[in-house]
Amino acid sequence: MVWFLGLGFAGLVVLAVALLFDGVLEGLFGGVEALNGLFDGLISLPVVAGFVSMLGFSGAIVTGTTGLGPAAATAVAVPAALLTAWGAYRATRALMNDGSGSAPREADVVGVTGVVVTAISADGYGEVLVRLAGQPVKLAARADRPLPRGTRVWVDQSLSSTSISVRPVEH
Numbered sequence: 827m828v829w830f831l832g833l834g835f836a837g838l839v840v841l842a843v844a845l846l847f848d849g850v851l852e853g854l855f856g857g858v859e860a861l862n863g864l865f866d867g868l869i870s871l872p873v874v875a876g877f878v879s880m881l882g883f884s885g886a887i888v889t890g891t892t893g894l895g896p897a898a899a900t901a902v903a904v905p906a907a908l909l910t911a912w913g914a915y916r917a918t919r920a921l922m923n924d925g926s927g928s929a930p931r932e933a934d935v936v937g938v939t940g941v942v943v944t945a946i947s948a949d950g951y952g953e954v955l956v957r958l959a960g961q962p963v964k965l966a967a968r969a970d971r972p973l974p975r976g977t978r979v980w981v982d983q984s985l986s987s988t989s990i991s992v993r994p995v996e997h
Contacts, residue, residue, distance in 0.1 A: 827889045833878055833885070834880075837875045837883075840874055884902065884903040938981050939956070954981075969993060970993065980992060
């Protein structure tokens with residue numbers, strides 16, 4: 827049982843390494859021309875960590891609860907470990923191929939409302955806080971007239987990636 831628990835905790839250590847050094851195994855295999863694209867994420871630190879942890883912990887559970895020997899516990903633990911590794915592979919592939927989150931463009935800010943956080947002077951810039959793609963973004967802003975802090979504004983033009991033109995919201 828000690829060996830199985832050791833494997834389980836070793837898998838957790840591999841998972842911690844995966845979080846810190848993502849893509850190390852892929853990089854090692856990526857340098858070998860014959861293996862390029864062959865594994866395609868099948869040998870990754872999250873997959874190896876899932877396999878080793880499940881092998882160890884399920885083997886320890888089987889030996890501790892049934893009294894079976896290491897060979898029988900391994901026979902039960904390997905399918906569970908393979909299933910866990912497959913699940914880790916599928917989860918990481920789904921996360922890596924998620925293309926739904928596109929970066930906001932300059933034109934996406936036009937038509938958004940916000941609030942002045944640093945007063946806009948008549949001949950210069952101030953700052954406006956807007957919500958872009960659900961996130962608060964502070965941008966430099968110009969207006970055709972001075973606007974005090976706290977004024978609700980509407981973005982009518984994007985001047986650059988970090989500056990906008992605004993007008994006050996009329997109530």
